[in-house]
Amino acid sequence: MMATVTVSDKGQVVIPVAIRKQLGITPGSQLTFTLEGSAIRVEVKRSRPITTIDEGFGMLVCPPAPTRRLQDFDVAQAMRENHHECG
Numbered sequence: 001m002m003a004t005v006t007v008s009d010k011g012q013v014v015i016p017v018a019i020r021k022q023l024g025i026t027p028g029s030q031l032t033f034t035l036e037g038s039a040i041r042v043e044v045k046r047s048r049p050i051t052t053i054d055e056g057f058g059m060l061v062c063p064p065a066p067t068r069r070l071q072d073f074d075v076a077q078a079m080r081e082n083h084h085e086c087g
Contacts, residue, residue: 001018001019001022003016003018003019023044024044025044026050029044029045029046030044030045030046031043031044031045032044032045
């Protein structure tokens with residue numbers, strides 16, 4: 001596959017979508033550039049596979065919150081604590 005692209009003022013090029021798809025180049029992928037005479041060789045160093053929400057399920061586990069009962073809650077104590085935070 002061959003494609004011609006234009007280099008921007010910042011030295012940037014856009015990799016054609018067909019090439020990105022074939023090589024699995026996604027945002028965050030790293031490319032290695034090697035100068036070989038007057039040619040540039042570009043290799044995909046690492047491509048990040050596209051993931052789904054379902055694949056991330058269960059990665060974050062939160063410990064259960066302690067059970068609180070209404071009779072354990074001291075309104076006067078809470079008011080004293082909040083008063084100190086505001087002043």
